[in-house]
Amino acid sequence: MQNLTVAILAGGKSSRMGRNKALLPLESKTIIEHLITNFQPIASELFIVANTSEYDFLGLPVYNDRYPAQGPLAGIETALRVATNEKVFITACDLPLLPAGIPGHLAVNTGDFDVTVLAFKGKIEPLIGIYRKSIYPVVDQHLALKKNKIIEFYPQVKVKVINFEDLPANLQKEEYLLNVNTPADYEKLLKIFISKE
Numbered sequence: 036m037q038n039l040t041v042a043i044l045a046g047g048k049s050s051r052m053g054r055n056k057a058l059l060p061l062e063s064k065t066i067i068e069h070l071i072t073n074f075q076p077i078a079s080e081l082f083i084v085a086n087t088s089e090y091d092f093l094g095l096p097v098y099n100d101r102y103p104a105q106g107p108l109a110g111i112e113t114a115l116r117v118a119t120n121e122k123v124f125i126t127a128c129d130l131p132l133l134p135a136g137i138p139g140h141l142a143v144n145t146g147d148f149d150v151t152v153l154a155f156k157g158k159i160e161p162l163i164g165i166y167r168k169s170i171y172p173v174v175d176q177h178l179a180l181k182k183n184k185i186i187e188f189y190p191q192v193k194v195k196v197i198n199f200e201d202l203p204a205n206l207q208k209e210e211y212l213l214n215v216n217t218p219a220d221y222e223k224l225l226k227i228f229i230s231k232e
């Protein structure tokens with residue numbers, strides 16, 4: 036897809052997993068490599084946002100947070116600051132089954148909205164969203180004020196929510212949203228892969 040940046044936020048603590056969840060093995064790769072494979076076809080630019088050298092082996096740009104250890108909004112700040120495109124798909128490193136069709140659908144439905152974000156069963160998923168680079172000042176201002184909850188800045192910009200339940204039928208598989216946060220989630224992921232073999 037032309038002019039779409041994909042930013043994978045991977046600078047979290049992974050405390051529920053107990054080790055870096057992005058680097059867990061899945062078949063012959065790591066979880067983050069699955070995301071990269073999924074999203075590379077729609078990205079004209081793709082990078083990682085994290086404050087570590089652990090991702091250097093991927094051979095992709097890794098940008099550091101200006102506000103370290105402030106959570107995912109700090110990752111969004113970095114992504115919007117460095118992106119070379121106006122539309123930035125922001126995602127988490129723990130969504131290995133998310134198909135490119137979902138951000139692809141969000142990206143073509145942004146209209147003149149600043150944020151186009153997915154919701155599942157009525158709950159907004161802020162890390163499955165297209166964010167416009169032009170809202171960078173709003174994000175930066177929130178972080179500077181030590182407000183680091185993502186949806187807190189939404190009232191200041193134009194947000195479009197797209198319900199998972201309204202996606203094209205081929206994209207409505209619940210397992211696509213599997214968030215690998217805990218060892219139990221990882222077990223679930225491995226089972227899904229084994230059952231596909």
Ligand SMILES: Nc1nc2c(ncn2[C@@H]2O[C@H](COP(=O)(O)OP(=O)(O)OP(=O)(O)O)[C@@H](O)[C@H]2O)c(=O)[nH]1
Nearest residue numbers: 044045046047048049050051084106107110127128
């Ligand atoms: N760049 C960056 N990414 C972050 C930061 N905090 C969380 N993330 C990423 O944001 C996504 C969602 O993070 P969470 O799962 O809520 O938190 P986590 O720290 O990774 O994991 P827990 O410690 O188990 O809560 C993941 O992809 C994280 O890697 C941060 O401070 N900077």
